[in-house]
Amino acid sequence: MKEKSFDVVVIGGGVTGCAIARELSRYNLNTCVVEREEDVCSGTSKANSAIVHAGHDAAPGSLKAKFNVEGNRMMGDLAEELDFEFKRNGSLVLCFAEEDRPALEELYQKGVKNGVPELKIITGDEVRAMEPNVSDKVVAALYAPTGGIVCPFGLTIALAENACDNGVEFIFNTEIKNIKKTQCGYELEADEMLLKAPYVVNAAGVYADVIHNMVSEKKLHITPRKGDYCLLDKEAGNHVSHTIFQLPGKLGKGILVTPTIHGNLLTGPTAKDIEDKEATATTARELAEITEKASISVKDIPFRLVITSFCGLRAHEDGDDFVIGEAEDAPGFFDAAGIESPGLTSAPAIGVYVADLVAEKAGAGKKENWNGKRKGFIRPEKMTREERAALIKEHPEYGTIICRCEGVSEGEIVDAINRTLGAVSLDGIKRRVRQGMGRCQAGFCTPRTMEILARERNMKMEDICKNAPGSNMLTGQK
Amino acid sequence: MSNHDIVIIGGGPAGLAAAVAARKAGIQDILILERDSCLGGILNQCIHNGFGLHTFKEELTGPEYAARYIKMAEEEKIPYKLNTMVIDINRDKEITAINREDGLIVIKAKAIILAMGCRERPRGALNIPGYRPAGIYSAGTAQRLMNIEGYSVGKEVVILGSGDIGLIMARRMTLEGAKVKVVAELMPYSGGLKRNIVQCLDDYGIPLKLSHTVVNIEGKERVTGITLAEVGPDRKPIPGTEEHYSCDTLLLSVGLIPENELTKSIGVSMSRVTSGPEVNDQLETSAEGVFACGNVLHVHDLVDYVSEEAALAGTNAAAYVKAGEKKEGHVVALKAENGVRYTVPQTLDINNMQEKVTVRFRVADVYKDRYISVYYDGVQVSKRKKKVLAPGEMEQVVLKKDSFAGCPELKNIVICTEVE
Numbered sequence: 001m002k003e004k005s006f007d008v009v010v011i012g013g014g015v016t017g018c019a020i021a022r023e024l025s026r027y028n029l030n031t032c033v034v035e036r037e038e039d040v041c042s043g044t045s046k047a048n049s050a051i052v053h054a055g056h057d058a059a060p061g062s063l064k065a066k067f068n069v070e071g072n073r074m075m076g077d078l079a080e081e082l083d084f085e086f087k088r089n090g091s092l093v094l095c096f097a098e099e100d101r102p103a104l105e106e107l108y109q110k111g112v113k114n115g116v117p118e119l120k121i122i123t124g125d126e127v128r129a130m131e132p133n134v135s136d137k138v139v140a141a142l143y144a145p146t147g148g149i150v151c152p153f154g155l156t157i158a159l160a161e162n163a164c165d166n167g168v169e170f171i172f173n174t175e176i177k178n179i180k181k182t183q184c185g186y187e188l189e190a191d192e193m194l195l196k197a198p199y200v201v202n203a204a205g206v207y208a209d210v211i212h213n214m215v216s217e218k219k220l221h222i223t224p225r226k227g228d229y230c231l232l233d234k235e236a237g238n239h240v241s242h243t244i245f246q247l248p249g250k251l252g253k254g255i256l257v258t259p260t261i262h263g264n265l266l267t268g269p270t271a272k273d274i275e276d277k278e279a280t281a282t283t284a285r286e287l288a289e290i291t292e293k294a295s296i297s298v299k300d301i302p303f304r305l306v307i308t309s310f311c312g313l314r315a316h317e318d319g320d321d322f323v324i325g326e327a328e329d330a331p332g333f334f335d336a337a338g339i340e341s342p343g344l345t346s347a348p349a350i351g352v353y354v355a356d357l358v359a360e361k362a363g364a365g366k367k368e369n370w371n372g373k374r375k376g377f378i379r380p381e382k383m384t385r386e387e388r389a390a391l392i393k394e395h396p397e398y399g400t401i402i403c404r405c406e407g408v409s410e411g412e413i414v415d416a417i418n419r420t421l422g423a424v425s426l427d428g429i430k431r432r433v434r435q436g437m438g439r440c441q442a443g444f445c446t447p448r449t450m451e452i453l454a455r456e457r458n459m460k461m462e463d464i465c466k467n468a469p470g471s472n473m474l475t476g477q478k
Numbered sequence: 479m480s481n482h483d484i485v486i487i488g489g490g491p492a493g494l495a496a497a498v499a500a501r502k503a504g505i506q507d508i509l510i511l512e513r514d515s516c517l518g519g520i521l522n523q524c525i526h527n528g529f530g531l532h533t534f535k536e537e538l539t540g541p542e543y544a545a546r547y548i549k550m551a552e553e554e555k556i557p558y559k560l561n562t563m564v565i566d567i568n569r570d571k572e573i574t575a576i577n578r579e580d581g582l583i584v585i586k587a588k589a590i591i592l593a594m595g596c597r598e599r600p601r602g603a604l605n606i607p608g609y610r611p612a613g614i615y616s617a618g619t620a621q622r623l624m625n626i627e628g629y630s631v632g633k634e635v636v637i638l639g640s641g642d643i644g645l646i647m648a649r650r651m652t653l654e655g656a657k658v659k660v661v662a663e664l665m666p667y668s669g670g671l672k673r674n675i676v677q678c679l680d681d682y683g684i685p686l687k688l689s690h691t692v693v694n695i696e697g698k699e700r701v702t703g704i705t706l707a708e709v710g711p712d713r714k715p716i717p718g719t720e721e722h723y724s725c726d727t728l729l730l731s732v733g734l735i736p737e738n739e740l741t742k743s744i745g746v747s748m749s750r751v752t753s754g755p756e757v758n759d760q761l762e763t764s765a766e767g768v769f770a771c772g773n774v775l776h777v778h779d780l781v782d783y784v785s786e787e788a789a790l791a792g793t794n795a796a797a798y799v800k801a802g803e804k805k806e807g808h809v810v811a812l813k814a815e816n817g818v819r820y821t822v823p824q825t826l827d828i829n830n831m832q833e834k835v836t837v838r839f840r841v842a843d844v845y846k847d848r849y850i851s852v853y854y855d856g857v858q859v860s861k862r863k864k865k866v867l868a869p870g871e872m873e874q875v876v877l878k879k880d881s882f883a884g885c886p887e888l889k890n891i892v893i894c895t896e897v898e
Contacts, residue, residue: 230605282607284693284715308602310610385574389582396578401513401563405739441600443616447623461629466612470699473612474623475726476630 003194006032006169008358010201011176011188011211013040015152015344016336017203018159019351024201025166026372027355027364033160033168034188034195036175038468039428040421041156043205045344046431047229047280047312049269050152050260051243053342054091054144056111056119063322065114067346067353072116072146074348082162083376084154085261091147091243092127094297095140100247107142107247118145131240133299147243149261152344153431154376159351161420162374166367170421171195173469176204179214185332186215199332199358206277206315208323208337215330220323220337224277224313227269228286233305233439237263244297255293257301262434267294267301269312282311307439314340324350326357334358377415377433381407402452403445405438413449417456427467429453446473479584483507483799484792485573487564487740488593490519491781492772492788494547496591499792501554505799509585510551510558511575517551517558518544519595520618521781523625526646528673532782543781567744569765589767589795592741592755593788596773598643599733606638608695608704617643617731621650630654632727636704637661638692640668640675642779642870644731649678651729658682659723662690662706664713667844669733669870671779691715692728701726734777744768751820752776758809759826759835760794761787769795776822776838779872783838810888817841817848817867817895826891828882837893838874841867845895850875853892854885867895 008024010017013035024031037043052075058064079086095104104121111119122130124138164170171193178189185198204211209222232239237259246254257267270286291303317323317338327333336354339346358364380388380398391411392399398411416423416432423429426436426449435449436442442449450464450473465471483505486493489512497510516522521529524540531537534546551558562577573585598616613632615623620631621643635656637644640663648658661679666689668675679686687706693715694705708719736754746763747756754775755763762769771791772784807827814821821839845867852860852875859881867873875893882888 231602278698281609281694281696284607287605287607306602306605307600309605309607385582385584388576392576392578392581399576399578399581400561401565401576404513404563407563407565439600440597440616441602443598443600443619446615446619447627451627461627466699468699471612472700474629474631475633 001192001194003196004032005196006030007197007362007364008032008199008201009034009186009188009195009197010203012203012205012208013037013160013170013172014043014045014203014205015041015156015159015347016339016350017201018156018163019347020201020203020336020354021163021168022159022166023351023355024358025163025168026366026370027359028367029359029362029364031168032171032195033163034171034174034176034190036173038172038425038465039423039431040160040170041153041431042467044312044315045152045156047310048152048341048344049229049256049258049266050150051091051256051258051344052086052148052150053345054111054119054147055114055116055342056093056107056142056144058114058342060110060113063324064342064346067322067349068342069115070349071342071346072148075148075150075345078348079150081372082158082374084158085151086148086155087261088146088148089242089259090143090145091245092131093142093245093247094127094134094138095247096135096137096296098139101140104140104142104247111142111144116144116146119143131242131244133239134244135297135299149243149258150344151261155344155347157421157432158374158376162372164420165374166370176211179211181215181330199334199362201334201336201354201358203336203339205339206313208315208335208339209317212327212335212337215333216327217329218327221318222338223273223316223318224275224279225316225340226272226274226279226311226313228282228290228309228311229266229268230287230290230303230306230309231260232265232267232302233307234263236265236302236305239265239301240298246293246297255290255297257294257298265301273316277313280311280313282309308441316340322346322350324354326361332361377412380409380412402448403435403438405440406434408433408435408445410452413452414456417453424457425465425467425471426450426453426473479572479586481586482509483587484509484589484591484795485585485587486510486591486593487567487573488512488519488595488772488774489517489558490593490595490772491521491544491547491784492595492774493519493591493593494551495785495788496593496771496792496795497556498547498550498554499789500591500796501556503793503796505796508556510556511562511564511573512558512560513563515561517548517560523618523622524646525625526650529781532780533785547785564740567740569744571767588799589769591791591795592763592768592770592774593772594737594740594774596734596736596777598730599735601730604732606692606695609697611695611697611699611701613697613701613727614695615727615729617641617647617729620729621647624650624654630656632656634659634725635727635729636692636706636723636725637729637731639663639731639733640670640686641731641733642670642674644729645670645674645678647729647731648684649682652682652684658684659725660685660687660706662687662692664691664709665689667868671870672868693720695728701728704728734773736774736777738774741770741774749820749824752822756824757822759823759831760798761791761823762794762798767798776820779870783872787838808888811890812837813890813892814839815892815894817843817845818893821893826877828879828885828888831879833879835877836874837877838872839893840869840872841895842869844868847897849896851894851896852877853894855889861896
C-alpha cells in the first residue's frame with residue numbers, strides 16, 4: 001500500500017474539484033486531487049448543457065444564486081487567462097402563453113434580486129427577430145445577454161492543467177473507499193493507496209454524499225438526476241444562435257436548445273430521478289421526449305442530423321441547494337456537494353470561496369511565483385492561411401489531418417497526449433482536441449489515433465482504452 | 479498557387495479510374511490528391527474477393543483490384559500527393575490542401591473531379607439508447623483494424639445492419655475465431671448483395687434477423703450485451719419482443735453517406751435522396767467544370783461500376799478542359815418515379831450527350847416480377863422485365879442519343895417500375 005501525505009486532498013477531478021485545486025495552488029499548500037477515473041472531467045462535468053447561466057433561475061439568497069452570478073461574472077476573464085473557449089451568446093427563456101406572463105415576470109424579478117445584469121423581457125416578435133426559428137406561439141421571453149456557452153472539457157482541463165503547473169498533484173484511477181478521522185486530520189483509503197491530510201475537500205459529484213457521510217453525522221443525500229441529450233451535426237449549428245430555455249410551467253422543467261461553443265446544436269436534458277449513481281445509459285423514452293419537447297421551442301430542428309446522444313447525472317441534494325463549507329462536526333473537512341446546475345457556471349466562484357476557506361483555516365500564505373496563465377491548444381483551424389502554413393513548416397505534424405470531420409491534426413493529438421496532465425485514453429484526446437467528436441463519430445480516425453497514442457505513450461495497442469481501465473478497444477494482438 | 483488542368487480529389491477506385499481515363503483522353507496535367515498514406519482507398523482493407531468480374535472478367539481481392547488501377551496510373555505517370563487533405567474548394571476551382579511537406583497549398587484547376595468516397599453512418603445517427611462503452615465499431619473501422627493493422631476487435635459479436643460491409647465482416651470475424659451471434663436488420667430485407675448473404679452468413683450458419691434492431695447497449699467500460707427487438711411496419715420496436723444477447727462487440731453496418739462536405743463548400747446543388755451532388759449526363763455538377771463520380775456521387779454496390787462511371791467523368795472532364803465551350807444544349811430532367819428512388823445523372827442534355835448514356839438508380843423496396851420502364855414525356859419507349867429488384871443492388875438503363883431524334887420538344891424522361 002502506497003502512502004502519501006498532503007496538506008489538502010481534493011476528492012474529485014470534475015470542474016468543481018479542479019476549480020478549487022487551481023485556487024488552492026495560489027497558496028503555500030501541498031495539494032492533491034484524487035480522481036476515480038483515468039482523467040479529469042470524467043463524470044457530471046463531461047455530460048451537461050455546457051451553459052454559462054446568467055443566474056435568474058435560483059432562489060434569491062441561495063448559494064446557487066450567489067455562486068452562479070459570481071461565476072458568470074468571472075468566466076470571461078478566466079477564459080482569457082486559461083485560454084479555453086467561451087462565448088456570451090445570450091439566453092432566452094421563452095413564454096408560450098399569456099397566462100404564463102406572471103411567471104416570466106417573477107423570473108425577471110428573481111434575476112434582478114440575484115444581481116443578474118442587463119436582464120429584460122422582450123416581446124414574441126422581438127424574440128423571432130433575434131431567432132427566426134423560434135416557435136410562432138412565443139408571446140414573450142426573458143432575455144439575458146450575459147448567458148453564455150462554454151466548452152466544459154476545455155474549462156475543466158484548463159483549470160486542472162493550471163493547478164498542476166502550479167504544483168498540485170493529480171492521482172487518477174483511485175477511488176476513496178473510506179475516510180478515517182485521526183488526531184492530525186484525515187486518512188483516506190483507496191484500494192492501493194492511503195492519503196493523509198489535515199484538510200479534505202469533498203468535490204465528489206454524485207458521490208459527495210457518500211464521501212461526506214464517511215466523516216459526518218449530519219448526513220447528506222444526493223439523488224442522481226439523469227438527463228439525456230442529443231447532439232446535432234454542425235450543419236444544424238446555426239439553427240439558433242442564443243441558448244433557448246423554456247419557462248418552467250405545465251410542461252415541467254423544460255428542454256433547452258442551444259448552439260455549442262464548437263458550432264453543433266445541443267438539445268436536452270430530460271430530468272429523471274434515479275438511484276443508481278452509475279446509470280449513464282440513455283433511454284428510448286427520454287430521447288423521444290427531447291425531440292418532442294425541443295420542438296415546442298424551436299421549429300424544424302433537423303433531428304435527422306443527430307450525431308450522438310449522451311446522458312449525464314446531476315448531483316441533486318435533498319436541500320435543493322449547493323452544500324458548501326466546512327462540515328459542522330468534521331473540522332478541516334470541506335464540502336462542495338450537491339453541485340448540480342448551475343454548477344459549471346458556479347465552479348470558478350466556488351473554487352475561490354472554498355480555497356480561501358481552506359487557506360484561512362490552514363493559515364496558509366500565498367505563493368510568490370504563482371502563474372495563473374495557461375496556454376491552450378494550438379488551433380490551426382482558427383488561423384489564417386499564412387499562419388497555418390508557417391505552423392506546418394515549423395511543426396510538420398500539424399500538416400497531417402487525423403480527424404477529418406473536425407479537421408484535427410496529428411500535432412494537436414500529440415499535444416493533447418504530451419502536455420501537462422496529458423490524455424491517456426481516446427476519450428481524453430477527444431475532450432482535449434475534439435478528435436472523433438464530429439459527424440462520423442471517430443469511424444475514420446480511431447485506428448490512427450490509437451497508433452499515435454500507443455507511439456507517444458509507448459503503450460501496446462491492445463492496452464489502449466476508450467476511457468477508464470477495462471474499456472479496451474481491442475481484444476487481441478497481432 | 480499552382481495551376482493544373484485536372485485535379486482529382488481522392489485516390490481511391492473512382493479517382494484512379496477518372497485519372498487514367500482523363501490521361502487517355504489526352505490531358506497531360508493531372509494531379510490526384512489523396513488524404514491517406516497510399517492510393518487505392520477503401521479497397522485496401524477489402525481483402526475478400528469478388529471484385530472485378532465486370533471490369534477484368536476475373537475475381538480479384540480489393541487490394542488486387544486497386545493494384546491494377548494504381549499500376550495503370552503509374553504507367554501513365556500521373557502525379558499524386560499522398561497524406562494530403564483538401565480543406566476547401568471554392569467556386570473558382572481553387573483548392574486549398576495541407577500536408578506535412580508542402581504545408582498549406584492552393585491549387586487552381588481548370589476542371590475538378592470529386593472522388594472522395596463515402597463514410598459510414600455512426601451509432602449516434604440511429605440514436606440507439608444505452609451506455610457508450612468501448613466495443614461499438616462501425617464495420618469499416620473494425621475491418622481496418624483487423625485487415626490493415628492486424629488486431630482482434632472482439633470475440634463475441636452482434637452485427638446491426640446487413641449492408642455489404644457488415645456481411646463481409648460477419649464472415650471475416652468468424653474466420654478470425656470470433657463468434658458472430660446474429661446479424662440484425664431493421665428493414666424487412668437486406669441492404670446487401672444476395673451473394674454476400676449466401677457466402678458470408680448462410681455458409682457459416684450465422685442467423686439474419688430481418689425487421690429487428692438494437693434497442694439497448696449494456697456495459698460501462700466494454701460492451702457486455704445488447705438487446706434486440708423486432709420492429710413493426712413503422713420500424714418502431716414492438717414491446718415484448720426483446721431478446722438479450724451477451725457480446726463484447728457491436729458492429730454497425732447501417733448505411734453509407736457520400737462524403738460531400740467539400741462539395742457543399744463549392745455550393746453546388748445536392749440531391750436529398752443520394753446525399754451526393756446533382757449531375758448532368760457529363761457527370762458534371764451544377765458548378766461548371768466540377769465533376770463527381772464514385773461513392774461521393776451515390777453509393778454503389780460494385781466497384782466495377784465505380785470504375786466505369788469514374789472513367790466517364792475523367793473523359794468528360796478532359797473534353798471540358800480541351801473544348802471550353804459547349805454547343806447550345808437541350809436539357810431534359812430525368813425523373814425517378816414509382817419505386818425508383820433516384821437517378822444518376824439527374825439531367826440529360828440530348829444535344830450534347832454521347833451516343834449512349836447509362837442511367838443508374840436504386841429501387842425503394844424489394845419487388846418481384848416488375849418492369850423497369852422508360853417514358854419520354856409520357857410515352858413509353860422501353861420496358862424490361864426483372865424477376866427481382868432489391869434496394870441493395872444498383873440498376874441501370876441505357877439511353878441512346880438516336881432515340882431522341884424525333885423529340886425536339888422533349889421535357890422529361892421518367893424511369894419507373896411497373897407491375898404487368
